[in-house]
Structure formats: C-alpha cells, structure tokens
Amino acid sequence: xxxxxxxxxxxxxxxxxxxxxxxxxxxxxxxxxxxxxxxxxxxxxxxxxxxxxxxxxxxxxxxxxxxxxxxxxxxxxxxxxxxxxxxxxxxxxxxxxxxxxxxxxxxxxxxxxxxxxxxxxxxxxxxxxxxxxxxxxxxxxx
Amino acid sequence: xxxxxxxxxxxxxxxxxxxxxxxxxxxxxxxxxxxxxxxxxxxxxxxxxxxxxxxxxxxxxxxxxxxxxxxxxxxxxxxxxxxxxxxxxxxxxxxxxxxxxxxxxxxxxxxxxxxxxxxxxxxxxxxxxxxxxxxxxxxxxxxxxxxxxxxxxxxxxxxxxxxxxxxxxxxxxxxxxxxxxxxxxxxxxxxxxxxxxxxxxxxxxxxxxxxxxxxxxxxxxxxxxxxxxxxxxxxxxxxxxxxxxxxxxxxxxxxxxxxxxxxxxxxxxxxxxxxxxxxxxxxxxxxxxxxxxxxxxxxxxxxxxxxxxxxxxxxxxxxxxxxxxxxxxxxxxxxxxxxxxxxxxxxxxxxxxxxxxxxxxxxxxxxxxxxxxxxxxxxxxxxxxxxxxxxxxxxxxxxxxxxxxxxxxxxxxxxxxxxxxxxxxxxxxxxxxxxxxxxxxxxxxxxxxxxxxxxxxxxxxxxxxxxxxxxxxxxxxxxxxxxxxxxxxxxxxxxxxxxxxxxxxxxxxxxxxxxxxxxxxxxxxxxxxxxxxxxxxxxxxxxxxxxxxxxxxxxxxxxxxxxxxxxxxxxxxxxxxxxxxxxxxxxxxxxxxxxxxxxxxxxxxxxxxxxxxxxxxxxxxxxxxxxxxxxxxxxxxxxxxxxxxxxxxxxxxxxxxxxxxxxxxxxxxxxxxxxxxxxxxx
Numbered sequence: 099x100x101x102x103x104x105x106x107x108x109x110x111x112x113x114x115x116x117x118x119x120x121x122x123x124x125x126x127x128x129x130x131x132x133x134x135x136x137x138x139x140x141x142x143x144x145x146x147x148x149x150x151x152x153x154x155x156x157x158x159x160x161x162x163x164x165x166x167x168x169x170x171x172x173x174x175x176x177x178x179x180x181x182x183x184x185x186x187x188x189x190x191x192x193x194x195x196x197x198x199x200x201x202x203x204x205x206x207x208x209x210x211x212x213x214x215x216x217x218x219x220x221x222x223x224x225x226x227x228x229x230x231x232x233x234x235x236x237x238x239x240x
Numbered sequence: 241x242x243x244x245x246x247x248x249x250x251x252x253x254x255x256x257x258x259x260x261x262x263x264x265x266x267x268x269x270x271x272x273x274x275x276x277x278x279x280x281x282x283x284x285x286x287x288x289x290x291x292x293x294x295x296x297x298x299x300x301x302x303x304x305x306x307x308x309x310x311x312x313x314x315x316x317x318x319x320x321x322x323x324x325x326x327x328x329x330x331x332x333x334x335x336x337x338x339x340x341x342x343x344x345x346x347x348x349x350x351x352x353x354x355x356x357x358x359x360x361x362x363x364x365x366x367x368x369x370x371x372x373x374x375x376x377x378x379x380x381x382x383x384x385x386x387x388x389x390x391x392x393x394x395x396x397x398x399x400x401x402x403x404x405x406x407x408x409x410x411x412x413x414x415x416x417x418x419x420x421x422x423x424x425x426x427x428x429x430x431x432x433x434x435x436x437x438x439x440x441x442x443x444x445x446x447x448x449x450x451x452x453x454x455x456x457x458x459x460x461x462x463x464x465x466x467x468x469x470x471x472x473x474x475x476x477x478x479x480x481x482x483x484x485x486x487x488x489x490x491x492x493x494x495x496x497x498x499x500x501x502x503x504x505x506x507x508x509x510x511x512x513x514x515x516x517x518x519x520x521x522x523x524x525x526x527x528x529x530x531x532x533x534x535x536x537x538x539x540x541x542x543x544x545x546x547x548x549x550x551x552x553x554x555x556x557x558x559x560x561x562x563x564x565x566x567x568x569x570x571x572x573x574x575x576x577x578x579x580x581x582x583x584x585x586x587x588x589x590x591x592x593x594x595x596x597x598x599x600x601x602x603x604x605x606x607x608x609x610x611x612x613x614x615x616x617x618x619x620x621x622x623x624x625x626x627x628x629x630x631x632x633x634x635x636x637x638x639x640x641x642x643x644x645x646x647x648x649x650x651x652x653x654x655x656x657x658x659x660x661x662x663x664x665x666x667x668x669x670x671x672x673x674x675x676x677x678x679x680x681x682x683x684x685x686x687x688x689x690x691x692x693x694x695x696x697x698x699x700x701x702x703x704x705x706x707x708x709x710x711x712x713x714x715x716x717x718x719x720x721x722x723x724x725x726x727x728x729x730x731x732x733x734x735x736x737x738x739x740x741x742x743x744x745x746x747x748x749x750x751x752x753x754x755x756x757x758x759x760x761x762x763x764x765x766x767x768x769x770x771x772x773x774x775x776x777x778x779x780x781x782x783x784x785x786x787x788x789x790x791x792x793x794x795x796x797x798x799x800x801x802x803x804x805x806x807x808x809x810x811x812x813x814x815x816x817x818x819x820x821x822x823x824x825x826x827x828x829x830x831x832x833x834x835x836x837x838x839x840x841x842x843x844x845x846x847x848x849x850x851x852x853x854x855x856x857x858x859x860x861x862x863x864x865x866x867x868x869x870x871x872x873x874x875x876x877x878x879x880x881x882x883x884x885x886x887x888x889x890x891x892x893x894x895x896x897x898x899x900x901x902x903x904x905x906x907x908x909x910x911x912x913x914x915x916x917x918x919x920x921x922x
Contacts, residue, residue: 112301112302112303113301114301115301116333117337118371120337120338120339120372121337123305127303140602141601141602143566143602144566144601144602144603144604144605145566145567145569145570145602145604145605146567147567147570147604148603148604149604149607174491174495174531174534174535174538175567175570175571175574176527176528176530176531176534176567176568176571177487177488177491177531177534177535179527179531179567180481180487180488180527180528180531181488184481202254202258203251203254205297205298205301206294206297206327206330209330209333209334210326210330213330213333213367213371217366217367217370217371217399217402217403218370218371218402218403218405218406220402220405220436220439221435221436221439221488221492222398222399222402222432222435222436223398223431223432223435224431224432224435224479224486224488224489225431225432225478225479226478227478228432228478232395235360236326236360239322239323239326239360240322240323240326
C-alpha cells in the first residue's frame with residue numbers, strides 16, 4: 099500500500115503531498131524534509147529505492163522534480179517505479195509537455211488527476227487514455 | 241462582499257508568493273491572504289468560498305496552518321453544484337484527516353452524495369471516503385459502498401472497490417459482506433475494475449480466512465485463466481508498457497495467486513503452468529518485465545513446493561544479481577533473503593557476488609547485501625566471510641560502519657570456532673571501529689577474555705600493541721585498560737607466549753604510560769577514566785616501583801570536577817596511603833567471570849541497554865559506584881542514585897554491574913572498607 103506520495107523540487111519545496119495514512123501536520127513536514135534529504139543527493143546510478151523508517155521510498159527524478167512514493171517494505175519496488183513513470187506520462191499528456199510551473203499553478207488539477215489514478219493507497223486505473231478522458235469529462239462539469 | 245480583501249485570484253496569489261525573495265516576505269504575503277480569507281469566511285461570503293479554499297490548500301502545502309478553513313470544506317461539500325463539491329472534497333482530503341472530529345459532520349453529506357443521481361458526484365464522495373474514512377464512517381457507510389460495487393458505470397465500481405479496501409482495513413469485521421461482490425469483480429473485462437477487484441480480494445484474504453478459503457476453492461482456476469489471457473493478449477496500445485500488456489495487472493494477479501497458493505497444494509498445482517510460462521516468456525530487458533518476473537519469483541517461492549519452478553526462480557535471481565542496473569540487483573538481494581529459507585545451497589552459490597554488493601557505493605544495496613551475508617554465515621564459512629567484512633570495515637563509509645560493526649560482532653559471537661579467533665577478530669574490530677561497538681559487545685569480550693586463562697598474556701599484549709596504533713577508539717581503550725589492570729604483569733614478563741607471537745619488551749613505566757594516556761585523553765568519557773583509575777590502583781600494587789608515579793596521577797584527579805572521579809581518586813588515594821596492609825588483597829585479579837550468568841542477564845537487560853545507548857555519557861556516573869562496590873565486595877542493595885541518574889540509566893549500568901559482580905567477593909566488608917565507602921552507602 100502507498101503510504102504517501104510526494105512531489106518536490108530540488109530545493110525541497112513540496113509541489114504535491116498526498117497522504118493515505120493519518121499524520122499530524124508537524125509530522126508531515128518532518129517526513130517531507132527527511133524524504134527530500136534522502137533522495138536529493140543520491141547518485142543517479144544508485145537504486146531508486148531508499149529505506150525510510152519502517153517503509154521504503156521509491157523515487158524517480160524528472161528534471162528538477164522528485165516523485166517519491168512511500169510503500170510497504172514487502173511491496174514490489176519495480177512495479178511502483180513503473181507506476182511513477184505512468185503518472186508522469188499522464189501529467190505530461192494532460193498539460194502537454196508538463197513543467198514545474200504547470201504543477202504549481204494547477205496544483206488542484208494535479209490532485210484531481212492523482213485521485214483518478216490512485217485511491218486509498220492503491221492503483222485505480224492503468225490506462226493513460228482512460229484517465230485523460232475522465233479528466234476531460236470532469237472539466238466539462240466545472 | 242469586500243472586493244478589496246477577496247480581490248486576488250488564486251493565480252495572482254501564487255505569483256505574489258513566488259515573487260517573494262525571502263521567507264519573511266513570503267510569510268507577510270501569506271499572512272495578508274489568510275487575513276483576507278478569514279474576513280471573507282466571517283462574512284459568510286458564498287461567491288468566493290470556492291476560491292478561498294483553493295488558496296488555503298496552496299497555503300497549506302507551503303506548510304502554514306489552515307485549520308480555520310476546515311468548516312469551509314464542509315459548507316462547500318454541502319452545496320449543490322459539482323464544482324463546489326469537487327473543491328470541497330479536495331479540501332477535505334488535504335486539510336483534514338480521519339482523526340479530526342469535524343470529520344463526523346461530513347458523514348451525512350457523504351451518505352447523500354453516495355446516493356446522488358449524478359454519478360460524478362458519487363465518484364467524488366467515494367474518492368474522499370477511500371482516502372480519509374475513519375472506522376466509524378466505515379461502519380456507517382459500508383452498505384452504500386457495497387451497493388456501489390455493482391453500479392453500472394465502471395468508474396464507480398473501481399472506486400467502490402478501493403473504498404471497500406479502506407473499509408475492511410479499518411473494520412475487518414465488515415469483510416464478510418464484501419466477499420461475494422468482490423468475487424464478482426474478478427470476472428470483469430475492464431482493466432480498472434479488474435485490477436481494483438483483485439486488490440480488494442487480496443486484502444480480503446488477509447483479513448478473513450473464510451474469504452481466502454472461498455476464493456481459493458471457487459476462483460483459483462478463473463484467476464489462472466485471466467492471467468493466461470493477459471499474458472497472451474495481443475498488442476493493446478492502451479495498456480502497453482514496454483511491449484507488455486498492463487504489467488500492473490500482471491503483478492496484482494500474481495500477488496493474489498500467491499495468497500491463494502500459500503499453504504495449499506491443490507491451488508498451487510493449478511497455477512504451476514502459468515507461473516512457468518510467465519517466468520520463461522517475460523522479456524527481461526525493461527523494468528516493466530522485470531517487475532513481473534520479480535513478482536513471479538516471489539509467488540513461486542511462497543506457494544507449495546515444486547522443485548522445477550524453484551530452480552527456475554533461483555536462476556532468474558542469479559540473472560538479476562549480475563544485472564548492471566542497481567535497481568535489479570537490489571530486488572535480487574531482497575528476494576534472495578526469502579529464498580534462503582527455501583534453498584540455502586543455491587543462495588550460497590552467489591556468495592562472492594553478494595559480498596561484492598556489500599562494498600557497493602549505494603547505501604541501499606550495501607544494507608540489503610549485509611543483511612543477506614549475515615544470513616549466509618555458517619560454521620564452515622565464518623572465517624573467510626568475517627575476514628572479508630573486517631577488511632572492508634577499514635575502507636567503508638563512516639555512516640555504514642555502525643551497521644557493519646554490529647553485524648560482524650554478532651557473527652563472531654555466534655559462530656566463533658575457538659576463543660583465540662574470537663578475541664583476534666574482536667580486537668581487529670575494536671581497533672578499526674571501536675567507537676561503533678556497543679557496550680554489551682565489549683562487556684561480552686571481557687567475559688570471554690577472563691575465561692580464557694591461557695590467553696591472558698596473549699590478549700593483553702595484543703591489546704597493548706593495538707592501543708599504540710588506535711588509541712582513538714573508545715571501546716578498545718576500555719578493554720585495553722581493563723586487561724592491563726588485570727594482567728599488566730603478564731604484559732611485562734611475556735608470560736604465556738604463544739608460538740605465533742613476537743616477544744615485546746615492555747617496562748612497567750611503559751604500561752603505566754598507556755593508562756595515563758587513557759585517563760588524560762580529552763575524548764575519554766567518564767567510564768573510561770573511571771576504569772583507568774581502577775587499573776592504576778591495581779598496577780600500583782603490581783609494580784611497586786611505579787607506585788609513587790601512580791599516586792601522583794590519582795592525586796591529580798582529586799580535584800576533578802566530576803564527582804565520580806573525584807570520589808574514586810580520594811578513596812584510592814587513601815587505600816594507597818593508609819591501607820597498605822589490605823591493598824594487595826583488595827586489588828587481586830578479578831575472579832573468572834561466569835559466562836552463563838552474564839549471557840542470561842544480558843539477554844534480560846538487552847532491550848534496556850539498547851534503549852540507553854544514546855545517553856551513554858551520563859550512564860556511568862552510577863556504574864562507577866557499582867563497579868567499586870563489586871570490586872570491594874560491599875553489598876549495597878539500593879544502588880546509589882546520584883543527581884542526574886535515573887531509572888533508565890541504571891538499566892544500562894546493570895550490564896557493567898553484572899559483568900563485574902559475578903563470582904566470589906574478594907574481601908568481606910571490613911570496617912575499614914565500609915568506612916572508605918561511607919559516602920556510597922548513604
């Protein structure tokens with residue numbers, strides 16, 4: 099199960115933080131700080147997995163942005179790595195060539211896309227097209 | 241409505257915040273915005289509620305408090321339109337979590353929205369429920385969610401399936417209501433619904449034995465068929481990743497099959513063919529394919545034994561281990577750890593490669609590999625493996641030394657074939673990474689040394705040499721000081737030489753030098769200094785020619801600002817000065833420490849000792865006292881609690897106490913000793 103999802107830039111600014119387990123706000127800030135510290139200086143040749151407390155963080159870097167998933171120790175790391183990539187592809191498709199600024203100004207949309215992709219800490223949909231179409235339908239209702 | 245306050249749009253606010261050059265500027269902008277939003281909230285402003293909440297979410301993400309907006313979420317959720325509800329639910333998920341009592345107020349709105357005629361609104365409610373529902377809400381809303389598992393629109397069905405997972409995780413008792421509708425989802429063709437249905441079934445198996453039994457009996461064959469279809473499905477652009485149709489679905493299916501096959505020969509049998517097919521046919525040049533292979537190996541390892549499949553699985557891991565991609569090697573190490581219980585021999589074959597991984601530059605790989613090596617050690621390979629690890633200790637990163645040291649010590653203690661080897665290895669570790677050695681480990685070493693009477697001379701000479709080169713390692717210094725205090729005379733006279741040793745010429749003043757260095761080192765902590773004082777006292781009786789010099793050192797510490805040292809030096813000084821007649825009896829060699837007693841006591845006090853490892857510097861203040869009491873055989877039942885020592889610290893000192901208290905009392909408490917110790921007994 100995914101415990102939380104973080105999207106941070108190199109400076110450690112949080113661009114998206116979604117928690118599927120209850121945490122105090124102060125605890126969330128601590129987690130965000132720690133995860134950033136863990137991943138930011140790792141060599142690109144290193145594994146995309148870091149052990150974090152009793153869980154592990156699967157992360158992937160895209161330009162200046164770090165996408166990090168915190169999952170159970172028994173979960174399939176490789177599959178979650180693929181999952182991050184699929185999410186990035188969806189964002190890229192939705193914003194046509196996504197960049198950090200898109201995510202900043204449309205942060206609420208990023209959350210909505212995420213809600214179509216992952217729910218209750220589990221994968222909800224694996225088809226990029228299905229999610230993009232669904233987002234289109236929802237946008238029409240606004 | 242006050243247009244001045246609510247004027248900025250979300251975009252403008254984000255721009256203004258981004259334009260801030262300093263944190264103070266940012267705080268000022270946020271404060272102004274928050275003030276405006278509060279005013280707007282107080283005026284019960286409908287038109288801007290939507291925008292205010294969006295702003296608050298951004299502010300929340302920056303780390304500022306936004307609790308005052310919580311009620312706004314509720315109001316938006318209660319409004320009629322989709323856009324308002326959408327932002328309201330989003331706010332609910334971000335600003336609140338299941339522990340807030342405000343959440344109870346939303347249960348009713350959720351219930352209404354779950355029954356709404358607009359399926360998009362139903363979707364919103366399901367999403368919110370899935371992400372933040374509490375146990376109480378789970379109980380209240382489970383019937384709605386259960387019903388929605390059969391909704392006509394697949395988007396709702398898949399959301400309801402994931403929502404059900406949250407519900408049964410919160411309230412496992414509700415599981416049985418979900419078994420039938422969940423099983424129905426396994427027949428779906430829609431990938432989204434199928435994958436969520438599989439996930440729900442996997443979770444049901446975890447919480448409910450009935451569900452597991454039911455799915456095992458009725459659905460194993462169906463799931464095997466589904467996996468077969470997915471594996472053999474023609475190219476589908478929608479789900480294709482690296483030439484594989486929906487690797488995520490593969491992984492989920494394999495996971496559920498694993499749950500069903502575990503401990504059940506029939507269902508394991510039913511899935512053998514398809515597992516063999518996945519293991520042999522999946523492309524392994526892309527991450528997606530490897531993810532499937534990895535999951536498949538895990539399933540093969542977990543289900544009931546089938547020799548052929550396991551060989552296949554171990555071979556896949558062998559291939560993974562030699563992969564250039566670090567991620568793949570990492571998962572291989574991870575999986576080999578599980579494989580070791582199944583086929584230790586096969587894993588041993590990869591020992592050399594695994595040992596190389598311990599030296600990898602990537603901390604994640606190193607950690608996994610070290611755990612694995614630890615499991616691989618046995619009586620036959622302990623010597624070469626320990627040598628490799630100790631050699632690596634010399635060059636490893638500082639932050640890895642702690643883990644590595646702990647593992648080496650544990651291996652050496654567990655598998656050591658003979659005492660001399662144990663002592664040699666421990667001395668190497670102490671010299672290389674003594675600062676990382678835990679207290680109980682060097683305590684244990686002292687017990688072993690004490691018991692190896694034929695090695696006393698050898699050990700003290702080795703320690704003397706090690707001290708010369710590695711006097712910065714605290715634990716080494718302590719063990720050396722203790723041994724020199726006990727067996728210093730053997731050092732000087734080369735007593736008990738072993739064939740492998742070179743003889744050393746050491747004078748009594750050289751030996752006192754060592755202890756003096758230890759006590760004068762700035763880095764030495766209280767325990768070390770206290771131990772050094774005792775060693776000096778002992779040496780003063782063994783080397784009469786150095787007695788004056790030792791007395792000077794002890795007298796010097798009478799002025800110590802640390803109470804414990806001051807007290808000890810005063811006491812020792814008076815032993816040297818006034819109690820010559822009993823001194824030699826007092827400082828006799830310690831009786832042999834009883835290993836069995838130490839081991840049992842250590843096992844009992846281990847958790848406490850570990851938990852106090854952080855406050856080691858403070859701990860010895862009372863241990864010093866115990867130390868002396870034991871030495872002098874005075875039995876003071878309530879250990880002296882000086883200022884600054886509390887229960888926890890005492891737990892840590894017990895180890896030391898135990899170490900030294902075992903065995904006979906050298907001297908019965910005579911009037912003179914109690915007199916000396918009168919400060920203790922109060």
